[in-house]
Amino acid sequence: MSGLMVHAQDNQVDSLKKILLYQKEDTNRVKILNQLSSLTIKTPEAIEFAKEAVSLSEKISYPKGKALGLKNLGLYYFLKSDYIHAEEYWKPALQEYSSLKDESGKANILNNFGSINFQQGNSSRAMEYFMHSLESAQKANDTVRIATALNNVGIIYMAKPNTFDLAIDYLNKALHIAQLINDKPEMGVSYVNLGEIYYDKREDSASFYNLFKATEVFDPTDELLPYALNFIGKLYLRKGQKDLALNYLEEALKKSTEIGNKLYMAQSLNIIAQFYEDQDMHDKATVYFDKARMLAAEIKAGEELKKAYSGLSLTFSAKNDFRNAYKYSNLSALLADSLFKFAADSAQLKYTVGLKEKQIDILNKEKDLKDLDIKRQKIQKNGLMAGLGLIFIIVGILYRDYRNKVKTNTLLDHQKAEIEGLLLNILPAEVAHELQTEGQATPKYFDHAAVLFTDFKGFTKLADVLSPQELVAELNDCFMAFDDIIEKHKLEKIKTIGDSYMCAGGIPTPDPAATMNMIEASFDIIEYLKNWNAKRIEKGLAPWELRIGIHVGPLVAGVVGKKKYAYDIWGSTVNIASRMESAGEPGQVNVSSSVYDIIKHRYHCKYRGKISAKNIGEIDMYFVENQKIRQEDLVLFEDVSES
Structure with a gap:
């Protein structure tokens, strides 16, 4: 199926290129250029299309086309894990969307800035961007961006066990919205992150369920598919099923390499390296940890770099190479201090965000109390007149209910038996009982x-x-x-x-x-x-x-x-x-x-x-x-x- 999709996309690209040959320099040409850039976003060709779109948009004063071209340029570099160049293009894109008062566009770029900071280990800045993205998405009533922002806030809360419940709440909200609009990529994001939380909580059945659901909804070329495969591999490792685990881990590495996502490549390499280290295959583990180290350092992925340093320290120690073991142990400790500072900033941000949410709740409660007081005054004013009539109505209802009580209970018992029988026809008895x-x-x-x-x-x-x-x-x-x-x-x-x-x-x-x-x-x-x-x-x-x-x-x-x-x-x-x-x-x-x-x-x-x-x-x-x-x-x- 994925082959057919790629073929269809190639045909679309060819058709748009032909149209472009005869298209004059106007807004339609900009739109075609941006569309071509989106369709070829993983290839260097995307840069040329996007740059021409930006240049022409400036020439004909078309800010919307310029913003989209800049966004595509940043996205190309982001997918290559080149975060410095991505930021260079996304900053002016954000300015353009802000000038246009395009809240949906702002939500998109703010979310992207949050993703960069999260990948680099700066959770406090990431949370700030994600919350601003959620605010803009809600103003625009953009359900796709709302689901994305909720997912990303949930991801931040996944960092600490004491905020797992908050993470699950945000991720389930995002999943619900994504299901309503049938947005499979966002559904996949929710499933894969719920799978990770349940993995950390050691609730393996729930983790397997969510991760397998993620692989069902993800397209074979989706950026997050290798991430889900990595966690399935880790779950099988925990179960002691090493062959299955290694198969999934190697598939994750293969997929992330095909996609060109260096972060997920580093994650796969670290997990596979740890697998070999646990088997006392120290030389093989060293090779994989070192590959992960180089990739993580290149893209400044703090958490994966720390894992690679720690892993190399262990492998060199096992091989009695204590000089290198000390070297990587020291690097791991220095990096841990840096990441701890980010975590402390994140805790402060969480307190600030929580305080704002409480202030909003208090204001809402004050409004509700005022409304309730007005309603109570109206009820007191009219209560005396309606009281006697209400008493007669209640007496009539009670009398009627008394006469029908036996008949109603019999009907309910019959319906309950029918429902139980129907459930047993659909589900195993144990599962039906648990559901009831x-x-x-x-x-x-x-x-x-x-x-x-x-x-x-x-x-x-x-x-x-x-x-x-x-x-x-x-x-x-x-x-x-x-x-x-x-x-x-x-x-x-x-x-x-x-x-x-x-x-x-x-x-x-x-x-x-x-x-x-x-x-x-x-x-x-x-x-x-x-x-x-x-x-x-x-x-x-x-x-x-x-x-x-x-x-x-x-x-x-x-x-x-x-x-x-x-x-x-x-x-x-x-x-x-x-x-x-x-x-x-x-x-x-x-x-x-x-x-x-x-x-x-x-x-x-x-x-x-x-x-x-x-x-x-x-x-x-x-x-x-x-x-x-x-x-x-x-x-x-x-x-x-x-x-």
Whole structure:
């Protein structure tokens, strides 16, 4: 999909260039130049377009075009982490927007200045810019800028554990606004930062949930995608799943390198370096820490530079190179002092901002009290006249309520039972109970869960020869039978997507037998379809051919939606199970090597080769053919051995 988008963008650039050849020197030419600059913002070509837009805008007295051209020039350098040149262009851009009284434009530039200061470790100045940006965005009623500013204020409050709750509040407000306007980049920002906070709070399930949601809404070329991948890698490290962790960390480094974001490159390098240091691979760790040091120093990223210094001090100490160990330890301490000063400034700013907010609250409360006093006087004036009438009305209502009390309670009990039944049809019992009692269902991380996908081969061709009613009726017959089978084997249906059926085992309650149960359910599904197809063939109808794929591994499960609840699962385990299904063959159960390791003592399996999976690498595949020992024989064997 991203390839198609890039191709479409290239076509748009080519078309605009052709128009530019014949466009005279007017405001339309400036607009085209600025549009070309935005479309090519990650390439040096963007500079030429933006500079021409600024120059022509000055010539024809078009301040709006000049402001946008200056903004694009600053953005090009910001994306290259060249903050000095970015500021040089954004300062006059801010002056232009201020002269135009363009609050939305001001909000944008103020936010950008805040981002520069935040990246350089100056949180106090960053907060000041973000609060001014929020003020301008609210004046302009610009929901996009409001969401951006709320997100960024939340990011500042993420710096200290004692302000985590404030951060979560701001980020959730930003997420709500972004969802209302379907702004996926801002949704992604909220999700990824909530994921980071929950990571720091050691609430891993909530962290996984938000980070995976971030990867879903981010475009593959989004600047923040590597940041989310880094944290997923760190979460897997905490879980002890080192291979998965390294895959995500290396993917984050690859993405940040492709995008050209040196800050996220430095972050990835630092985390990977720490990974190797923890494995006592000191030479490899030194290489990665040193790369992170050079990048962080180049872009003046204080926090990442401090991590690189500390890491180098540790690696050189482990290699008995105490001269270099002392050198980097000293550099780390000096940098820490500098960053501490910024943190102290930030604390003072937080107090000032909080004081202003309290002053506003007091003024609002005074106004509310005055309004309340006026209303009370009006009520006292008219109260005597209305009193008797009100008493008669209340008596009538009470009498009516008394007569209908039993009937109402019966109706409420019936409705409550219907709601509970409906929830149990949609959600697992444990999750439904939590939703009813707590008002929300917390996402949970499972170390070991089994996921099954089915899909009908050639379903599109079947759909072409059947009427809509026949197609849905026959598909419904199959899925109802699948529902009965997975319920029999204590599995959990997740959802159907077109002609694909998805279920899981070991959730929401962990079950050591989930994988075996899923294999048995798979054979029951194949047997059902075999009998069902036999009846179709007797009627002269074409059979339906089904592929089945299974994988076992870690995942996150939780409830999504606000008006229509859905219990869903996320993680690489789900993706690999889907790959197992698509790489399978009709009438066969195709499983990964992790499933094979669990079932090989009971089932004959046929090796099929390898398949490539994103962020994982190559995975072995097997067809499950038949049981080595029948279940009833296994029970008899156990009885004999016990006697």
